[in-house]
Amino acid sequence: MSQHSDASFPDLSAAIKRRLIEHVCETIEEHAEELTRLDKAVGDGDHGINMSRGVRAISAETEQLVQLETPRILQRVGMILVMNIGGAAGPIFGTFFMTLAKDFRTARDQASLAQIFEAGVESVCARGKSRPGQKTVIDVLAPLSGLLLSGKPLSLAAFSEAASAAAEATIPLQAQRGRASFLGARSIGHLDPGARSAELMIKAVCSVLAKECK
Amino acid sequence: MSQHSDASFPDLSAAIKRRLIEHVCETIEEHAEELTRLDKAVGDGDHGINMSRGVRAISAETEQLVQLETPRILQRVGMILVMNIGGAAGPIFGTFFMTLAKDFRTARDQASLAQIFEAGVESVCARGKSRPGQKTVIDVLAPLSGLLLSGKPLSLAAFSEAASAAAEATIPLQAQRGRASFLGARSIGHLDPGARSAELMIKAVCSVLAKECK
Amino acid sequence: MKKLINRPEDIVAESLEGLAISHSDILVVQPGARFVRRRTLGRGKVALVSGGGSGHDPLHAGFVGKGMLDAACMGEIFTSPTPDQIVAAINAVETGAGTLLVVKNYDGDVMNFDMAAEMCDHALRSILVTDDVSIPIDGRSTGARGVAGTLIVEKILGAAAEMGWPLDRLMILGERLVAQTKSMGVALTSCTVPANRTPTFELNDDEMELGVGIHGERGQTRVKLDNADAIARHLVSKVLQCLPVSESGDALILINGFGATPLIELNLMARSVDQAVRHAGLRPVRYLVGNYVTALDMAGCSVTITLLDAEIEALWDAPVHTSALRWGC
Amino acid sequence: MKKLINRPEDIVAESLEGLAISHSDILVVQPGARFVRRRTLGRGKVALVSGGGSGHDPLHAGFVGKGMLDAACMGEIFTSPTPDQIVAAINAVETGAGTLLVVKNYDGDVMNFDMAAEMCDHALRSILVTDDVSIPIDGRSTGARGVAGTLIVEKILGAAAEMGWPLDRLMILGERLVAQTKSMGVALTSCTVPANRTPTFELNDDEMELGVGIHGERGQTRVKLDNADAIARHLVSKVLQCLPVSESGDALILINGFGATPLIELNLMARSVDQAVRHAGLRPVRYLVGNYVTALDMAGCSVTITLLDAEIEALWDAPVHTSALRWGC
């Protein structure tokens, strides 16, 4: 990721913000049926419905959101997700965005971004009483956090690919959190729906940034 | 039907009584699924179940029944049907047999048998507040009564065939009694399940008599 | 067919046994007897006895208890009880003030209850319930069939009997109630009679049967599945066509599920029916919503409307303590 | 998928509206608000608030009323309510004596109720219901999920709250209740989440899922369909393995249908369960049989056993007046 020498990134343009919001929302909507299908296999068959209820609520506020500074957007997006999704996904994704918002103003370089991201992941673990390896969203977020923290220079494409690999890696896991944990060993062999959502959002963000920020 | 000059028929042998009881019961059991299927089309899908519950109760008493005189057998068979079938078929068939029993002792020739049979049909009409043409059991019993009353010499085979023709003739009728009447015009085109039961019993009786009484 | 049962032929007896076990404070089932009676009989009151085929639970056995039925005779699945069974039930609860039979108008029920009545020699009358409005009158001269409205007739007559009304007065009330109570139903599926193992009829995924009874039998017409509001409007308009206009406009509404209809849908239907009934100028002042008069595992519902006056409303509100309906005590 | 609904996205709101219409004497639903509250609040008593995803009707909204819940927050189908919604419900019924939350132990419910609790600043405690015994303990450290036993916890805590018990004492009672209440379920079919239009999973005609929850999700194992007596024996033995031995041996039994199970089958199961429970040396002294904690149109049932002592039994018997549970008044 490109580095800046000033105290913080200059904020993104409203156009890029709009593109980011739109593309994340569109991506989730486009994959809603797949997400529900994944949740039918190991959960209660509503993850796609839940996520699309969340992103539709965000879409409805796009115009107001793009006027805000990025930390405020993250904060508001988190709130919208919490207030509209419910279930497990609402608090999980909502908490993640709201935590990112807290220190986002101090994002300066990969190292500071890594810390912000890590704080987000930790807040999700705390909220869900969960940790990596339990077949949840965290199994996508935690490895990405590790990558960022490693300090190795990282392309958006590589970050994207890592998200996909991490989601994929939930397949052989036995779930220990969320509804899939009720299945015991029967949860093995299925992709975690929440992990797939996290992957989709990360990839949507990376693809917009890759296009717009070069 | 063969004629006797004495005051009444000599009673049938226990062997013939057993054969009659067994064959009527077997015939109904063998056709139970068909009867239920007919009732699924125009009723509540239980006519075969009901009839076989009735004949199973009769079968269980065969040994006692064959010791009785024919009128007592008819009376008892009617009671067993009433007390075990329930629904529409129980009172209908039960009443028929119990009414036959009343005057059966006076059966001497086709003419007296015709009157006994007619009394049976009338008791069913009274019990069911029904008359011929309403797509019920009566549409088999009434024409047979007419045949007997006509005085024309009648073979068991002809009687049997008339029963089949009469049952068949319920197909184009619109039901006006029983559950099939709830369907209005949708009942047209289906064989009445009760009519089919009546046909089967008559044919079973005729076939035993044809074999055993020549 | 998937059901929580042992052998199909034992369903009725075992289910009655279970009912008696879980409500032993109010009910008695004599082993082998195919009727349920109140544990404590009200001496000197008219005995209220009903019954019919099984498969409509909680009707009728679930409505035995204080302020409702004294006994219920349960036949085989969808098969009227037999006369001997009905006589036994009457004899078990009759205490000298006579018996009132509540009979749903089906040929089988009418014939079996008639035969039973002929076998009894004490004071005995019967009320024939004919609330279904879906049967075209042409061709049938024996009147409409009895469906979910039976519950309302049993509850209100039961309250009056509990208050000591004599047989004649109950008859007059019963006939008035039947005239003021009308129902119409719609099925989304048929049901499976356990001994048969397959459903009585099949419906496509986009179809429903309008004007069905409570035996999983076909209805009057098969139409495209519609939404709750449209279904409610249709049922309510059919029912109201057959009801005499009432002065107060007060109505009791029963939204009845057919056995496999989740409560979330019945509650939703209550909203749709409420709108339709109010639109027609009636005031729904009492509601009952639930699976009360069912057809085994049939999905769908019926709407019953009873026109209320102060007397009937007070009898509806009177205390009742049965396994399926309880209030005021 | 066939349901009596309008648009899938309106089911929850329209169904709550219908519930409030048909029980306007005891319930209030604020238009637009996604919670139901008692019409008349008991001043000075601890407020009892519960909630969860919709689709389990009558849980929780059907248990709002005198002697049970003060408010119920209903989320989307099978989706926990959101924190803002829970906070609004708490604020609507809190009268100064504090609030007790009854939460079924699902990650989603726990997280949303936790967030709500963090947003409130008055006295607030929560009871986590963990009655399901089907989940193997290995791998999961957050405890068992909450299923039909929730009804029992809500009824008994509701009675105690109504009698004026303070928050601390309610907490102790609630934790004792949770420890003494265990459940296990079996599904004959899955259910159809309305927005999905097809069932969550398919089962063959000769299969059942053992150890299911109340969301139409897969269970612990898929086995051949068995008869009612065998199913009852299995469920009861699993439940009893997880219950502390009680002194009196008195038990409350809940035979709970999952939404599409006809009462005739549940009554029959009551007989089978009664035999199994007695065989194990317990004395079933209270029964509740019906579709109370459901999974939309899922077929099947669960068995819940609560060990009773004189205090808990008296609280169970105490008057309750909700739309789905009513006695003693």
Ligand SMILES: Nc1ncnc2c1ncn2[C@@H]1O[C@H](COP(=O)(O)OP(=O)(O)O)[C@@H](O)[C@H]1O
């Ligand atoms: N305790 C938890 N910690 C982190 N993530 C969780 C937790 N519980 C569930 N999840 C995530 O939430 C996803 C399910 O979301 P969703 O289906 O919308 O909610 P619900 O399970 O309430 O129906 C799971 O796939 C998993 O990734």
Ligand SMILES: Nc1ncnc2c1ncn2[C@@H]1O[C@H](COP(=O)(O)OP(=O)(O)O)[C@@H](O)[C@H]1O
């Ligand atoms: N009122 C009636 N008079 C004469 N026969 C009748 C009458 N009602 C019904 N039936 C006969 O009974 C048959 C149905 O019997 P069954 O299915 O055993 O009883 P149910 O209709 O009670 O389920 C019909 O096919 C018809 O022949």
Ligand SMILES: [Mg+2]
């Ligand atoms: Mg889910």
Ligand SMILES: [Mg+2]
């Ligand atoms: Mg029939």
Ligand SMILES: [Mg+2]
């Ligand atoms: Mg029948």
Ligand SMILES: [Mg+2]
């Ligand atoms: Mg969910």
